Amino acid sequence: MSYNNPETQAIRLQTERSQHREHSTAVYLTSSFVFDDAEEMRASFAEEKQRNIYSRYTNPNNHELVQKICALEGAEAGHAFATGMSAIFSTFAGLLDSGDHVLSARSIFGNTHTLFTKYLPKWNITHTYFDVNDLDTLEALVQPETKILYIESPTNPATDIVDLALLSTFSRKHNLIFIVDNCFATPYLQQPIKFGADIVIHSATKLLDGQGRVMGGIAVGNADLIDTVYRFARITGPALSPFNAWTLSKSLETLAVRVEKHCENAHKLATWLEKHPKIRQVRYPFLESHPHYELAKKQMKLGGNIVTIEVEGGLQSGRVFLDNVRMCSLTANLGDTRTIVSHPASTTHGKLSAEERLDVGITDGLIRISVGLEHIDDIIQDLENSLEAIQ
Ligand SMILES: Cc1ncc(COP(=O)(O)O)c(C=O)c1O
Numbered sequence: 203m204s205y206n207n208p209e210t211q212a213i214r215l216q217t218e219r220s221q222h223r224e225h226s227t228a229v230y231l232t233s234s235f236v237f238d239d240a241e242e243m244r245a246s247f248a249e250e251k252q253r254n255i256y257s258r259y260t261n262p263n264n265h266e267l268v269q270k271i272c273a274l275e276g277a278e279a280g281h282a283f284a285t286g287m288s289a290i291f292s293t294f295a296g297l298l299d300s301g302d303h304v305l306s307a308r309s310i311f312g313n314t315h316t317l318f319t320k321y322l323p324k325w326n327i328t329h330t331y332f333d334v335n336d337l338d339t340l341e342a343l344v345q346p347e348t349k350i351l352y353i354e355s356p357t358n359p360a361t362d363i364v365d366l367a368l369l370s371t372f373s374r375k376h377n378l379i380f381i382v383d384n385c386f387a388t389p390y391l392q393q394p395i396k397f398g399a400d401i402v403i404h405s406a407t408k409l410l411d412g413q414g415r416v417m418g419g420i421a422v423g424n425a426d427l428i429d430t431v432y433r434f435a436r437i438t439g440p441a442l443s444p445f446n447a448w449t450l451s452k453s454l455e456t457l458a459v460r461v462e463k464h465c466e467n468a469h470k471l472a473t474w475l476e477k478h479p480k481i482r483q484v485r486y487p488f489l490e491s492h493p494h495y496e497l498a499k500k501q502m503k504l505g506g507n508i509v510t511i512e513v514e515g516g517l518q519s520g521r522v523f524l525d526n527v528r529m530c531s532l533t534a535n536l537g538d539t540r541t542i543v544s545h546p547a548s549t550t551h552g553k554l555s556a557e558e559r560l561d562v563g564i565t566d567g568l569i570r571i572s573v574g575l576e577h578i579d580d581i582i583q584d585l586e587n588s589l590e591a592i593q
Contacts, residue, residue: 206239208390211273211379214456217262231401231449232584252581259436263447264380265365267406268456272422274389275402280422281432282447286385286405287313288440289419292351293403294322295426296434297379303328303347305340305378307364309357309562312551333561334364335493337372346374351376354383355392355501359510359546360563363494366501371397373393373508379427385537390461391503400424409507411453412460416446460575461538465504467581468573469502472509473580480589481517482567483512517566519592520521524569526591529576529584541581544570 205211217227235244235254236403242446243249256259268280272314283289294317298304306318308331318329319399330343351373355364366382381401394402399430404410405416419429419442434440442450456569465488472486484491487498488505498505513519523543524532544550546564554562573581 208274209458212270212457214403215266215273217266226450227266227448229265230444232261232444233257235413248358254413257444258439258441259588260531261441261444261447263444265444265453266426267418267442267447267451267454270421271389271404271410271420271452273308274393274454274457275384276393276567277402277422277428278425279428280420281428281435282401282406283419283421283435284419284440284442284446285497286318286383286403286407288435289403289421290314290383291317291321291407292435292438292440293381293401293421293431294327295325295438296431296484298322298325298327298349300326302327303345303346303354305336305343305348305358306331306350306352307354308332309334309360309362309557310352310354311358311383312553316553326543329553336363337365337368342374344378348376348378350379350381352381352383354386355394356386356487356498356506357562358386359508359550359568361492361506361508362563363487363492363501363512365497366392366394366397366399366573373400376400382422386506386508387502388457390457391465391506392501395423397501398589407535408459409449409455409464410537412454412537414535414538414540416443417532418442418446418450421581431472432454432484455471461507462504463509463575464465464537464573467575467578468507468509468571469505470578471571471581471585472505475509475511475585478549478586478589480514481511482514482590485510500521507573509573510573510588511568512565513569513589513592515592517547518566520569522592523588527584527585527589530571536570538572539575540571541574541576541584546570 246467264282379400382399385405401423404420475484486509530543
């Protein structure tokens with residue numbers, strides 16, 4: 203039986219039951235898989251027969267997770283990784299050759315920026331950044347060696363929304379592989395492949411797990427491209443643990459209800475913060491005041507769970523704010539059931555220069571709130587107390 207609704211796919215797509223007829227999928231904590239005879243072993247290694255050989259390559263739990271994300275994203279194929287960063291690195295390393303060039307949005311996750319600036323140049327792979335708020339400059343930045351166009355939407359942490367349809371048309375025109383890090387939206391809110399993306403990447407550590415438990419990453423998309431990425435990964439070994447794959451697959455069963463509630467809380471919080479006198483600016487994609495509100499409405503089902511604020515008084519006020527939260531957590535993650543407040547300028551984006559940070563919309567006083575699933579009144583009360591502490 204096939205299911206079309208994402209809520210059902212995320213629950214009912216399941217690895218074939220074993221002889222024990224378990225209801226929930228078993229955890230296949232095994233390094234390798236056995237063969238009946240020499241011929242089966244030969245045919246499997248020769249890839250004449252599709253089956254599990256070794257968990258660095260494939261595993262039933264990883265396969266179940268990949269099948270679910272493929273269904274949710276509308277992708278042909280996928281592969282799961284140990285972390286979001288290993289998904290990103292393996293995708294670049296698998297698809298790019300020495301001498302290739304990447305055109306990337308400037309506003310990307312700090313560690314992805316470090317990949318571009320510090321590690322990919324070791325293999326003579328270069329990049330050029332573009333401003334997601336000035337897509338007219340793109341045409342002039344394409345080089346004969348450009349192979350990949352890379353973006354995040356919404357961006358981390360400024361929550362800029364990037365026009366997926368426009369960039370996919372641009373990528374087709376210039377024969378580029380269009381890759382979208384869809385981690386902030388999740389496939390429940392946005393499916394970049396429907397707008398023409400070739401590959402979608404996730405840090406599954408975030409909303410896909412949603413409970414701050416396990417690390418994971420995934421890349422899904424065009425089958426030929428994913429096969430190239432998979433072949434790099436099965437040799438180099440950034441495999442997702444089957445236990446983490448099992449945990450993530452269970453998490454997906456509640457993705458729709460969790461994300462709906464995250465968005466409801468985030469929208470309520472952003473609306474409340476917008477009226478607060480100590481807040482200079484609030485950004486949330488589904489607030490009418492957001493510069494890309496119309497585009498967000500076109501591309502996304504709801505506004506996501508990230509709200510950013512700029513408190514009056516800059517860096518000093520930002521520190522006072524963080525020092526005075528009582529319930530909300532100060533931690534590196536996002537997309538958890540627990541509300542998390544963080545200061546990108548001194549943490550995730552600390553490796554960027556002050557000028558580079560400003561280029562991607564990160565001022566010293568910017569605070570990122572990953573809105574959780576606690577009761578909205580308790581979230582507001584904690585943040586209100588914290589804002590009161592600012593002189
Ligand atoms: C947008 C985005 N992409 C990728 C990553 C990297 O994911 P991971 O920490 O699972 O390696 C992160 C982590 O914060 C992120 O925010």
